[in-house]
Amino acid sequence: MFEENRMAKAKTPSGRRPQTAQPAIAGNAVAADAPVAKKKTSIPQFIAQVQAEAKKIVWPSRKETWITSVMVFIMVAIASVFFFVVDAGLTVVSQFILSIGR
Template sequence: MAKAKSPPGRRSQPAQPPIVGNAVASEAAAPKKRTSIPQFVGQVRAEARKIVWPSRKETWITSVMVLIMVLIAAIFFFVVDAGLTVASGFILAIGQ
């Protein structure tokens, strides 16, 4: 089997033993290189170009599905609440 190559400029680091109990790693993580503001804005714009917005039809269908699920949940909780009200009334009537 072929050996997987690591990206150029990066060396594989030896595996560190797992931290057990309350032990703390002796070496602090090296701070990452800071990104300048223009680089950050460029990265944000590049990621924003990848966004795929839903169509009007997809938005409408999803909204209707959410409305249906809310109605089902409302009916379910109404029935459970009514049942618990009747049950608690029955139990409290026994004690009188």
């Protein structure tokens, strides 16, 4: 009973209790998932919005691009060495296992 009481008083992170769905009363039923009519955007408004978003883009500097590219090449080199070592190790192990059966 204590657990049920505690569960009944549970609140959401915002401090409010979760709303439960109310049953529809006959004659007053309204579709809860009725589509909301969206306001259409005209072409000039759309272009203005695209230009406003494009102004928010921050391009990396030449130095940042160079440093990032070098870091990518270093990580690729490390990964290829790692996979070469793992592949060579697995090859040796598998050849050893297969040679036992000969």
